[in-house]
Amino acid sequence: MLNRILGIVKKELLLEIRQKHTFYGILLYIASTIFVIYLSLSETPETTIWNTFFWIIQLFVCVNAIAKSFLQESKGRMLYYYTIASPIEFITAKLIFNVIIMWVMSMISLLLFFVFLGNPTTNSILFLVIVFIGGSGISLVFTLMSAIAAKAQQNAALVAIMGFPIILPQLMLLMKLSKVAFAEVFKNGAVIQLVGLSLLMNVLVVVLAMILFPFLWKE
Amino acid sequence: MNKSWWKILSFLLLIYTIIAGFLCNVPRLPILNETIRNLYFHVCMWFGMMILFGVSFYYSIKYLRTFQFKYDIYAHCFASVGSFMGILGYLTGFLWVNVTWITDQSQSIGSVLKEPKLIGAAIALLIYGAYFVLRDSFTDMDKRARTSAVYNIFAFAMLFPSIWIIPRIVGSLHPGAPGSDSGNPALDRKDLDASMRMVFYPAVIGWTLLGVWISTLKIRLSLLKDKIDSNE
Amino acid sequence: MNKLLLMTMFLLFSVVVFAQQKVEMADTLRSNGKIYTVVAVCLTILIGLFLYVFLIDKKINRIEKEIGDKK
Numbered sequence: 196m197l198n199r200i201l202g203i204v205k206k207e208l209l210l211e212i213r214q215k216h217t218f219y220g221i222l223l224y225i226a227s228t229i230f231v232i233y234l235s236l237s238e239t240p241e242t243t244i245w246n247t248f249f250w251i252i253q254l255f256v257c258v259n260a261i262a263k264s265f266l267q268e269s270k271g272r273m274l275y276y277y278t279i280a281s282p283i284e285f286i287t288a289k290l291i292f293n294v295i296i297m298w299v300m301s302m303i304s305l306l307l308f309f310v311f312l313g314n315p316t317t318n319s320i321l322f323l324v325i326v327f328i329g330g331s332g333i334s335l336v337f338t339l340m341s342a343i344a345a346k347a348q349q350n351a352a353l354v355a356i357m358g359f360p361i362i363l364p365q366l367m368l369l370m371k372l373s374k375v376a377f378a379e380v381f382k383n384g385a386v387i388q389l390v391g392l393s394l395l396m397n398v399l400v401v402v403l404a405m406i407l408f409p410f411l412w413k414e
Numbered sequence: 415m416n417k418s419w420w421k422i423l424s425f426l427l428l429i430y431t432i433i434a435g436f437l438c439n440v441p442r443l444p445i446l447n448e449t450i451r452n453l454y455f456h457v458c459m460w461f462g463m464m465i466l467f468g469v470s471f472y473y474s475i476k477y478l479r480t481f482q483f484k485y486d487i488y489a490h491c492f493a494s495v496g497s498f499m500g501i502l503g504y505l506t507g508f509l510w511v512n513v514t515w516i517t518d519q520s521q522s523i524g525s526v527l528k529e530p531k532l533i534g535a536a537i538a539l540l541i542y543g544a545y546f547v548l549r550d551s552f553t554d555m556d557k558r559a560r561t562s563a564v565y566n567i568f569a570f571a572m573l574f575p576s577i578w579i580i581p582r583i584v585g586s587l588h589p590g591a592p593g594s595d596s597g598n599p600a601l602d603r604k605d606l607d608a609s610m611r612m613v614f615y616p617a618v619i620g621w622t623l624l625g626v627w628i629s630t631l632k633i634r635l636s637l638l639k640d641k642i643d644s645n646e
Numbered sequence: 647m648n649k650l651l652l653m654t655m656f657l658l659f660s661v662v663v664f665a666q667q668k669v670e671m672a673d674t675l676r677s678n679g680k681i682y683t684v685v686a687v688c689l690t691i692l693i694g695l696f697l698y699v700f701l702i703d704k705k706i707n708r709i710e711k712e713i714g715d716k717k
Contacts (some may be wrong), residue, residue: 214508318523339568346561356547361569364576384539392579403571407564410478421703423697432688436681448672629701634706641713 199280203288204295211296221260221300228252229307239313242377249308250370253326253333255360256300261293261337262354267346278397282412290338297334302325316375322376328393329369335400342411352394368393421627427620431455434613452510454613458621459513459533465622466629467538468498471570474563477598484637486559489566490549491632495625497542500535507532530581537576594632 211218233249240248276285305326308314316322340358347353372389435454470492479486553557554614675681 310615336572339638343548343561343565343568346557351593352542353548353551357541357544357565360537361576363537364579368579371530396575396579399571399575403568407568408562410564422698428692428696429689432692433685436685436688440715442671508681624699625702631702631706638706638709638713 196280196284199287200284200291200401203276203280203285203377204292207288208295217263221256221301224259224303225252225256225300228255229304229311233311236262236312239315240272242315242374245308245315246310246314246373246377247372249304250366250373252304252308252329252347253301253354254359256304257297257330257333257337258358260353261334262341262344262351264289264293264338265341271346278414280407283405285412286342286408290335290401291340293334294340297330298327301330317378318376322373324391325369325373325376328390328397329365329373331395332356332365332369332397332400333362335397335404336365338409339400340405342408346411363373365393365396382411420623422624424620424627427616428624431613431617431620436615438609438613449510449513450504450610452506453610454617455524455621456506456510457614458618459506460623461618462622463496463500463503463535463538466492466499466625467542467570467573469626469629470496471566474566474570478567480632481560483555483640486563487565487633487640488638491629491636492626493542493545495629495632496540497546499621499625500539500542502540506534512597518544523530533580534577541573545569567572569619 229252232252236244239245278289305323337358339356340361341356342358344351344353370391372386372393374387431454436453440448440450470489472483472491474490476482477489545562545566549558549562552561670679675684
């Protein structure tokens with residue numbers, strides 16, 4: 196089972212590398228949005244604004260990068276997956292793959308943020324860890340949303356409509372949490388609690404995806 | 415007639431709510447004054463909404479277990495009446511906020527809207543808004559039922575941790591919420607004394623049952639429409 | 647000891663009394679009985695609402711029977 200999951204992940208990655216245009220598309224999307232922010236702000240933004248911008252960009256990058264993960268699949272390819280894997284294996288592979296993609300995207304956008312908008316963090320490593328946790332959380336939710344939206348006809352907008360209210364609390368949590376990296380003092384143990392909460396949310400999403408995806412799978 | 419005992423119960427409870435709600439003694443609290451009686455009406459809308467959403471969630475699970483089409487209709491109707499109650503809760507909330515939370519000029523409605531319970535309520539309403547949009551985007555009945563049931567279950571399951579998390583991030587104006595740094599002029603759980611409880615709990619049950627009644631009417635109408643469609 | 651207890655009791659009591667005097671409620675509305683008008687209005691609306699829902703309920707019942715007979 197593990198082998199098959201890894202196989203699908205590997206195949207997806209290969210596909211992603213081979214059809215470079217989608218990857219570059221997202222890359223360009225990140226770059227241009229950050230550039231627009233850079234141009235519209237006359238000076239380097241203060242930490243709160245930097246933080247807010249960063250997470251909102253993450254959200255939109257995720258919607259654009261992950262939303263297509265199911266929408267793009269042709270009927271033929273789905274049929275192929277159907278024959279080689281069980282739904283749980285398939286969704287696991289998809290989740291892993293999307294988390295990896297999101298991590299790459301987050302790294303790139305973080306780098307661009309540092310270049311264009313300065314680095315207001317006092318503890319960059321810590322911030323990086325938070326970005327990884329947050330990125331995985333956002334991508335997990337949107338993977339499932341994408342799977343649902345793929346069943347509907349008018350889909351891309353639907354992903355955002357369905358996903359935003361669900362991701363909102365997590366996003367607030369992440370914005371709050373990342374203030375740690377901006378040298379804001381937290382109550383004792385509050386950081387651990389916040390990290391634990393966002394990890395728990397991720398686990399919850401994964402479990403729900405495992406339970407619910409098989410119902411979307413059969414056709 | 416036996417089956418409709420709860421409709422009569424709802425009727426009696428609501429009559430009791432109005433009589434006792436207006437005439438019984440309530441704690442005398444500053445700023446709230448008589449508006450504390452809104453508890454019997456405004457807060458019940460939220461309780462009713464959450465209970466109806468819960469019922470909708472239950473039927474979505476039931477649908478995925480049995481794939482009987484009627485459960486999809488059940489889930490849809492309960493969700494829509496729940497949203498309706500939520501909207502009523504919002505509207506009444508606006509009225510109440512104007513006299514209690516927005517007491518001095520500097521506080522705008524915008525600052526109040528960041529209040530955790532309001533965020534939670536907004537999320538719930540947005541989720542169910544998305545649920546209805548999702549339903550509308552299908553033409554195939556079976557696919558629609560299945561997909562929207564999946565979304566309903568996922569969204570509802572995510573709603574609870576959200577409602578639990580948000581107050582820990584944003585300070586609350588609502589009374590008795592964890593992390594609320596007091597100084598807010600609303601009522602506390604402690605203030606909800608015995609005489610108010612005597613009215614409040616029946617009121618919640620009464621309003622919820624009314625919501626359920628309206629939902630069942632909607633369900634029966636949809637089922638009838640379905641029958642007629644299939645006969646033709 | 648006793649004195650202290652009395653003192654605190656007195657203090658607490660006075661606070662309660664103070665709080666009660668300070669908060670303005672619609673006591674006039676209650677004392678002259680006009681509150682009953684409000685209750686009556688609300689009750690009329692509620693009863694009307696329930697009657698309406700009840701009638702819809704009955705109507706659906708009838709239609710359900712009609713369609714059931716046809717089948």
